[in-house]
Amino acid sequence: MSLQFEKVDVLIVGAGLAAVTVALHLPHTLNVLLVSKHEVTSANSDLAQGGIASSYLESSSVDHERDTLVASKLAAMPDRVYTLVEEGRSAIRDLERFGVVFDRDETGYAVGREGAHGMNRIFHVGGDETGRHVMATLRRQLPDNVTVMEHVLIDSLLKSDGRVSGATGYNGETRLHVQAGAVVLATGGIGGLIDWTSNCRSVTGDGLVLAHEVGAVLTNLSRxxxxxxxxxxxSPHLVTEALRGAGATLVDASGRHVMAYHPLGSLAPRDEVARTLTRHDGVVYLDTSRVERIAERFPKLVATCDAHGIDVCQIPVRPGLHFHMGGVDVDADGRTAVAGLYAVGEVADSGVHGKNRLASNSLLECWVFGKRVAATVTVEEKPLTVNETTVYEVSLDLFSRYRQQIGEWLTISPQIGEIASFLENTQQLVQTKHMSRQLSEQTLSLKAARLLARAMIETEDGYEQDRFARTADGISK
Incomplete structure (x- = not known):
């Protein structure tokens, strides 16, 4: 097998807003390599429809802070939330300096409202295609010291003297070794592990596995x-929450408002709305009859409905996996427990989301904490020591069956028996030194699913310790 070697100051694994924000703000004297698992546009940031939440137009960040904490079920870390919303007040101005042009109307910024927000504070670009426009603009601004490589799979991190010193993986089908003075994980969440999700298929929890296997701490994975x-x-397509902020309501086949019981109605926190819709007997629709200028404000939605022959005035909807609040444990500047390793964006448990993320805080988190990581990164060259790597020897057919099994328990109402069955079925997987990109990618997905499964079992009140003791040794391997 041919081998490619790269030596850089900073390796950034990921290509979404968190990754690009770090790359934009690192000193231009550093040699930076940013790698994307597939095309750079295969990032959840590019799919973001809702926009970016910010109290930029408000007299203070107090209300945004309160809404974030309430939506989190008071499980977010107050000091981190304060950092997010206070430093996030300047995010709109910062992004404009990089060329982002936010939507405006005759009164100024055309800000919208989404679930659990007490007021309009969601900034959009191109209506419901904020992510695509923001990412295209920012990627054009990447400086010359940043090299972008697509179709790079990172399958393991390397350590020397207790510090991360680089990574191994594949550039296409070519084996790749990267020596790096620091590594930033910005790999996104877990949604691509199953089919019914708003996420890119490539977002499969790789960063959780990479961090865990070099000794970083993972927290709140069941959130x-x-x-x-x-x-x-x-096939799933996200219907932006901004539609409800613009006046759409969730109704049943008879036109009854299914969220009428809640003080916030159809703009209740996401977790509460999702639970209600999951339990509802029959189809739920978004009634958009009160939404003004829908084609102008939500062009992507209208085009998607047209392509599926759906009346945009009555849109059938159902819940799907969206965001991971848990992840790699980090401090307020993105440092992990491992020297030289940082994490930012959805892969990190930054402490700002608690048990339920407030709508449109995700892009804000990427920007705020991406800047903080860039200001904190320290580069220290260590020798690259490549360890022997093994992968699960799993056929594509068997992997597909495992993936289907993951989809059966990675749901809003998980069944512990199905989770336990998956762990037991995958515990004795044979490992091989005969590697390929496909096997490496499948192995990362299965390991990430096992980490999630274990966390979900451990947080289940009815968990029987002795029943699963025989699987404990192999669960995190």
Missing amino acids: IQFHPTLLAVE
Whole structure:
């Protein structure tokens, strides 16, 4: 097998807003390599429809802070939330300096409102295609010291003298070794592990595995958010929450408002809406009859409905996996427990989301904490010592069956028996030194799913310790 070697100051694993924010703000004297698992546009940031939440136009960040904490079920870390919303007040101005042009109307910024927000504070670009426009603009601003490589799979991190010293993986099908003075994980969440999700298929928890295997701490992995409104067709498409902020309501087949019981109605926190829709007997629709200028404000939605022959005035929806609040434990500047390793964005448990993320705080988190990581990164060259790597010897057919099994328990109402069955079925997987990119990618997905499964079992009140004791040794391997 051919081998490619790279030596850089900073390796950034990921290509979404968190990764690009770090790359934009690192000193231009550093040699930076940013790698994307597939095309750079295969990032959840590019799919973001709702926009960016910011109290930029408010007299203070107090209300945004309160809304974030309440939505989190008071489980977020208050000091981190304060950092997010206070430093996030300047995010709109900062992004404009990089060329981002936010939507405006005759009164100024055309800010919207989404679930659990007490007021309009969601900034959009291109209506419901904020992510695509923001990412295209920012990627054009990447400086010359940043090299971008697509189709790079990082499958393991390397350590020397207790510090991360680089990584191994594949550039296409070519084996790749990267020596790096620091590594930043910005790999996104876990949504791609299953089919019914708003996430890119490539976002499969790789960063959790990479961090865990070099000794970083993982926290709150069972905190998973399900978005209430994915288009209820054969393949999932996100229906932005901003539609409800613009006046759409969730109704049943008879037109009854299914969230009428809640003080915030259809703009209740995502977890509460998703649970209600999951329990509801029958199809739930978004009634958009009160939404003004829908084609102008939500062009992507209208095009998607047209392509599926759906009346945009009555859109069938159902919940789907959306966001991971847990992840790699980091401090306020993105440092992990391992020297030289940082994490930012959805892969990190930054402490700002608690048990339920407030709508449109995700892009804000990427920007705020991406800047903090860039200001904190220290580069220290260590010799690259490549360890022997093994992968699970799993056929594509068997992997597909495992993936289907993951989809059966990675749901809003997980069944512990199905989780236990998955852990037991995958515990004795044979490992091989005969590696390929496909086997490496499948192995990362299965390991990430096992980490999630174990965390979900451990947080289940009815968990029987002795029943699963025989699997404990192999669960995190």
